[in-house]
Amino acid sequence: MRLNEKLYTLSTIVENKPGVLFRTANMFRRRGFNIESISVGTIEQDGLSRMTITVYADEDTAEQIIKQLSKLIDVIKVNVLDETDIVKRELALIKIQIQDSRSLTELTNYCNIFRNRIIDVSPDSMIVEVTGTPDKVDAFVQLVQGYGIREMARTGITALQRGSKK
């Protein structure tokens, strides 16, 4: 993140059909904007998807990104979520090495404190599911780094505005 830049979460409703993700991602690439994270999934209405895109940008760049996104014909609506009033979640699956029984106990304790779920355990590793704000996921990743992370998959952020605003 550079000076003047801040985080924008763009909740973007798009047509759910082939090529839309390509066109959207391509717009970012072509104009030199950088996507911090993106997650895509269907929504309550048929035929539509939500792309939750986060970017670090200064105000002018953010304005351009929003306008260029809105201009895409398959984009129905772009909402800039109010960062002070937002529910943000990310899910991560982390495969952590288990060196000995002591580390198993410690990791199990950490998972309890973080309210993570242990999905799978084998003699030398476990898979943990972490759900929460990106900060929480970051914190947990940092905590267990020393045990050895074998593999990790993060979904990217998905988000909704709180309350009745839509």
Add this chain to the structure above:
Amino acid sequence: MVKMSGSQALVQGLWSEGVRAIFGIPGGQIMPVYDALYDSEIRHILARHEQCAAHMADGYARASGHPGVCMATSGPGATNLVTGIATAYADSSPIVAITGQVAKPFIGKDAFQECDTIGIVTPITKYTLQPMEPNEIPEAIKKAFLIASTGRPGPVLIDIPRDVQTGVSDISIPDKVEIRGYKPHIKPHPLQIERAADLLLNADKPIIWSGGGVIIANAAPQLRAIAELLLAPVVTSLIGKGSFPENHPLSLGPIGMHGRPEANKMVCETDCLLAVGVRFSDRSTGRFDEFCQDASIIHIDIDPAELGKNKKPNLPIVADVGIALNELLAAIKRKLAKREETAWSKRVEEVKEQFQNGSFGESKGYQPQIVEKIREILPSNGILTTEVGKNQMWGELYYKVIEPRTWITSTGLGTMGFGFPAAVGAKVAKPDVPVVDLAGDGSFRMTENSLAVCVDEHIPVTVVILNNSSLGMVEQWQRLFHDKRYSAVKLSGSPDFVKLAEAYGAQGFRAQSIDEFGKVFKEAIKSEVATVIDCPVASEEDVFPFVPPGRGLKDVLYGAEGV
């Protein structure tokens, strides 16, 4: 509902969109469509290269205001269209490109002549469609024409797998389509219009900068009325030439790198710039930070993303330029009945005087004289296209465009080889007016095969080649900025263009003087066959004035000395 094939549905759909001419080349994966065209009254013009087909469609669109249609087979046919599509995209020209694709079961299998056409053209199209069932074709066509021609226009490509063309189904042609994510902004905010009127009326030195958007919106009359009421001079972008009559006392001509010096000068002096249907291209503005730095800027455009993209306006107005100018005119009229001569309007006259009969300190060169001769002879509704290079810049500086849609040039992409096929397309759209391509020898050679199309299809356009046996513009830059190290610019080995024209069955002339040129040019534009006029010129004659790249508009050079 009627039982028909996808190809028949396509041809019917095109007909009902008003398409009467298609420019294209057939091939394996588009043959079913060509078979359906056999029974249709739509005129098919067989290009000799798909790039030319796309430029022809573009020229047709720019001359007529209606989308032009080009067609090609899959793979190499589609990739040959790319330059033409990119050219249309850069200049917001509505073309609809139709490409064949391998049959659905072969897609993704690296089949013969398969390529990812949509993947290739996505960054250079406004939209793409790929109907996957025959009965999806009519809706795809409707959407394509709607999207291409409304809002900020642009190219749309429809890619149709071969089995979708041949498949037979119950098909009906819809009257209209709904696209939920597509709502081109139309009406300006009334308060913003009021504010714009106040800003303009309170300014001492208002100036109007008019662009291609004014031509697209057919808004030249409103723009002129506003200029005359405010006594505000008008400058244009290169593509905006013709949006305001350049023989009007308030016209200063185009601004920019090779703009008219009086236009560049006055734009540096203004205190209020009304920018309409322009996109603040760096070729027009020079350095963004220096451009109109002391003026308040009102920017009207239909594309919200253009407002603030390159330069932040004080007053952004998102609207259809035609509607916005209508309302702005009404708002100004409510506050001002008539304006008498002002200090600013006197200054405009004075600066114009200084440059107009304009030799900028030197005697007027030969090429400018040819360009002015063309203007003198061509009627005001005659169409001039250009290639790219010095020929285009001399056209920009010396050819006074009087009516909208009579000046057709590749500005955004700067595509050599555009002018000739674009002239062919323009002539198909406007068969009753003379159409002329102002060319350089380098550019002409890129698409000269369109001569065959002119002869075959009886499309009598005139090509005037300013033949300097050089990639002249590059040579000029090497002369000015690369210490005269002439690298790969000499075009020796060109054919005799008179004989070349004759070999195609067209007409060829050589003009060695202005008088000779005038004589053959008069004959050419009345001729029933296409004509090439070869004008040998000196490659050392450069285009000035010139604002060097990376500089502001006040840094105009009138000759090599200042570099």
